[in-house]
Amino acid sequence: MKVLKFGGTSVGSPERMNQVASIITSDDEPKIIVLSAVSGTTNSLVELGRLLKTGDKQAAKDLVLELRQKYDAFVEDLVSESDRRSEAKAILDEHFTLLNSAINLSFNEGLSRELLAQGELLSTKLFIELLKEKKIDVDWLNALDFMKLDEDDEPDVEFIGKNFPAKDQLDKKGKLLVTQGFICKNSKGEVDNLKRGGSDYSASLIGAGLNADEVQIWTDIDGMHNNDPRVVKNTYSISELSFNEAAELAYFGAKILHPASILPAQKYNCPVRLLNTMRPDAKGTIISGKEQDTGIKAVAAKDNISAIKIKSTRMLLAYGFLRKIFEVFEKYKTPVDMITTSEVAVSLTIDDNSNLEKIKQELEPFGKIEIDTNQSIICLVGDFVSDRPGIVKQVFDSLTEIPVRMISYGGSRHNISVLIDTSYKASALQSLNKGVFQMEEA
Numbered sequence: 001m002k003v004l005k006f007g008g009t010s011v012g013s014p015e016r017m018n019q020v021a022s023i024i025t026s027d028d029e030p031k032i033i034v035l036s037a038v039s040g041t042t043n044s045l046v047e048l049g050r051l052l053k054t055g056d057k058q059a060a061k062d063l064v065l066e067l068r069q070k071y072d073a074f075v076e077d078l079v080s081e082s083d084r085r086s087e088a089k090a091i092l093d094e095h096f097t098l099l100n101s102a103i104n105l106s107f108n109e110g111l112s113r114e115l116l117a118q119g120e121l122l123s124t125k126l127f128i129e130l131l132k133e134k135k136i137d138v139d140w141l142n143a144l145d146f147m148k149l150d151e152d153d154e155p156d157v158e159f160i161g162k163n164f165p166a167k168d169q170l171d172k173k174g175k176l177l178v179t180q181g182f183i184c185k186n187s188k189g190e191v192d193n194l195k196r197g198g199s200d201y202s203a204s205l206i207g208a209g210l211n212a213d214e215v216q217i218w219t220d221i222d223g224m225h226n227n228d229p230r231v232v233k234n235t236y237s238i239s240e241l242s243f244n245e246a247a248e249l250a251y252f253g254a255k256i257l258h259p260a261s262i263l264p265a266q267k268y269n270c271p272v273r274l275l276n277t278m279r280p281d282a283k284g285t286i287i288s289g290k291e292q293d294t295g296i297k298a299v300a301a302k303d304n305i306s307a308i309k310i311k312s313t314r315m316l317l318a319y320g321f322l323r324k325i326f327e328v329f330e331k332y333k334t335p336v337d338m339i340t341t342s343e344v345a346v347s348l349t350i351d352d353n354s355n356l357e358k359i360k361q362e363l364e365p366f367g368k369i370e371i372d373t374n375q376s377i378i379c380l381v382g383d384f385v386s387d388r389p390g391i392v393k394q395v396f397d398s399l400t401e402i403p404v405r406m407i408s409y410g411g412s413r414h415n416i417s418v419l420i421d422t423s424y425k426a427s428a429l430q431s432l433n434k435g436v437f438q439m440e441e442a
């Protein structure tokens with residue numbers, strides 16, 4: 001049994017949904033199909049939540065109307081039989097009634113999460129109508145019945161394994177089960193989600209919980225590229241990555257994968273394949289437990305980073321100083337990504353600025369605090385198991401024109417990170433494409 005996840009772009013139009021239908025029926029392997037919301041929908045629902053929070057009811061009404069018109073046109077092109085059209089219209093009526101009624105309710109975060117869940121509920125139900133029109137036998141499963149967060153807001157893989165409703169169907173030839181990515185219930189039983197881009201995570205959690213043979217992430221590009229294709233023109237697809245390499249790339253900004261999506265697959269040793277819905281025959285990328293000492297494989301960049309420097313002569317020959325500093329970040333539940341130290345200063349980075357001011361105030365008694373916002377971490381990933389003296393030289397030769405704020409190497413054998421001002425990100429990625437991957441700008 002395989003788990004196939006199709007992202008927002010892969011279900012973004014009736015034509016794309018037809019492509020998905022032909023991919024999932026190309027063999028008779030039993031499959032769980034995890035769908036994201038139609039591209040753009042989650043953004044609209046986020047915006048709806050924002051408008052309701054600010055009390056702008058008219059703008060909220062306009063937005064829901066505009067979205068409904070988009071879906072009406074979508075359904076027109078998706079199915080043609082009258083039964084299917086009226087069924088699809090009834091689906092739209094049900095979910096848009098909920099969106100419209102939310103406009104008159106008093107806002108709370110729970111309501112906004114409930115609104116966000118409508119995107120995936122809609123896409124999966126509409127996709128079922130397309131399959132029915134094609135006479136393809138399929139079952140629709142509600143992810144809210146089995147996708148659950150525990151008290152620490154961590155997904156509960158055991159729960160998924162135990163509560164997946166159609167476990168007895170999973171070895172039946174040709175069986176197709178369609179469910180939603182992204183959405184889940186939290187430990188209080190409320191509708192919640194796995195954060196933006198979380199459908200990848202849903203797929204790997206289901207794969208892990210049900211011991212799938214493979215998880216496939218189908219998107220609009222043929223696998224993980226060596227560099228960010230949104231920023232650099234001449235990039236190429238990487239055929240193999242280890243779980244460790246893929247996890248680093250996802251965490252450090254390779255948008256093709258949700259940051260946490262590799263962890264369950266790695267823990268339960270379930271291979272992940274990245275494939276292109278528009279080019280189903282392209283090889284894509286296979287991510288597995290196989291480690292290879294191949295040097296630098298890819299680079300990714302993570303934005304919205306703040307660098308915090310704490311400078312104090314009290315650090316000199318002292319112990320316990322770092323613990324006290326890290327306790328401040330622990331108190332505000334703010335993860336630290338990069339750290340560098342000198343005898344009298346420590347610099348570290350965070351990607352969550354929500355408590356930056358409070359953190360600064362609590363750090364002030366320890367020394368002089370300097371904060372640089374709008375930074376990017378450029379992360380080079382690969383397997384540097386053997387001593388490769390040329391690697392660091394290659395990286396720094398490529399970055400001679402870029403002011404580097406921090407460097408981290410040796411923390412793991414998979415990662416070299418440098419911190420730069422975001423205004424230099426594009427030129428840094430382009431220079432690395434040339435200097436490290438020998439790719440000329442197209």
Ligand SMILES: Nc1ncnc2c1ncn2[C@@H]1O[C@H](COP(=O)(O)OP(=O)(O)O)[C@@H](O)[C@H]1O
Nearest residue numbers: 007008009219221223224225227228254255256
């Ligand atoms: N290193 C990378 N390799 C491949 N794609 C990347 C990389 N970094 C960023 N991306 C972007 O990720 C996009 C796919 O992810 P996403 O938009 O979330 O897809 P989906 O809507 O299918 O979930 C690609 O179109 C590409 O622009």
Ligand SMILES: N[C@@H](CC(=O)OP(=O)(O)O)C(=O)O
Nearest residue numbers: 007008036042196197198199
């Ligand atoms: N629809 C959700 C979940 C998701 O994973 O979407 P996509 O697969 O299009 O990145 C979002 O936009 O965040």
